[in-house]
Amino acid sequence: MRFSMRSLIARFAVAVALPLAALSLAATSAVPARAQQMPPGAKQPSEFPRVKLTAGMYVIDAGVAANDADREQGLMYRTNLGPNEGMLFVFNENAGHCFWMKNTLIPLSIAFMRADGTITDIDEMQAETTNNHCPTHNGVFALEMSKGWFTSKGIKPGMQIQGLPALH
Known part of the structure; x- marks a missing residue:
C-alpha cells in the first residue's frame, strides 16, 4: 500500500x-x-428548614443552618440559587464567625449581622477557595446570597434584615 x-x-x-x-x-x-x-450524608437543599426574611423591599427565601452539621455544609455542592434565595447561618454565640468556600461551587456574597439583624459587614467570596472571610465585628447571623446580590439591591452595612429567627 x-x-x-x-x-x-x-x-x-x-x-x-x-x-x-x-x-x-x-x-x-x-x-x-x-x-x-452530594456526598453520602449531605443534606439536600430541600431538607434545610426555611425562613422568609426581608431586606428593605426584597423578600429572601433562606435555608437555615442552625446546628454544627448544617453550618458546616451550608451551600456546599449547590450548583445554583434562585434569584432571592440564600442560606442563613445562626450561631449560639456572639463572635467573629469566619467562612470559606471549600466545596462551594457558586460565588457568593455574605452579610454578617448582629442579633438585631443589623448588617456589620458584607464580603464577596469566590467559588471553591479556602481563604477566610471574617467580619470586623462580632455577630450571631450570617446570610449568604448569590455573588453581587447585596450590591445590586443597594443593601449595605448599617441596614437591617428582618424576620430572623429567635436565638436560643
Whole structure:
C-alpha cells in the first residue's frame, strides 16, 4: 500500500485528534455529574428548614443552618440559587464567625449581622477557595446570597434584615 506524505499526515492527525476529543468530551461531561453529586450524608437543599426574611423591599427565601452539621455544609455542592434565595447561618454565640468556600461551587456574597439583624459587614467570596472571610465585628447571623446580590439591591452595612429567627 502506498501513501502520500499528505495522506500520512492526515491519518496521523485523525489518529491523534479522535482520542483527544474523546478524552475532552469525557472530562467535560464528568464535571457536571461531580458538581451535582452530594456526598453520602449531605443534606439536600430541600431538607434545610426555611425562613422568609426581608431586606428593605426584597423578600429572601433562606435555608437555615442552625446546628454544627448544617453550618458546616451550608451551600456546599449547590450548583445554583434562585434569584432571592440564600442560606442563613445562626450561631449560639456572639463572635467573629469566619467562612470559606471549600466545596462551594457558586460565588457568593455574605452579610454578617448582629442579633438585631443589623448588617456589620458584607464580603464577596469566590467559588471553591479556602481563604477566610471574617467580619470586623462580632455577630450571631450570617446570610449568604448569590455573588453581587447585596450590591445590586443597594443593601449595605448599617441596614437591617428582618424576620430572623429567635436565638436560643
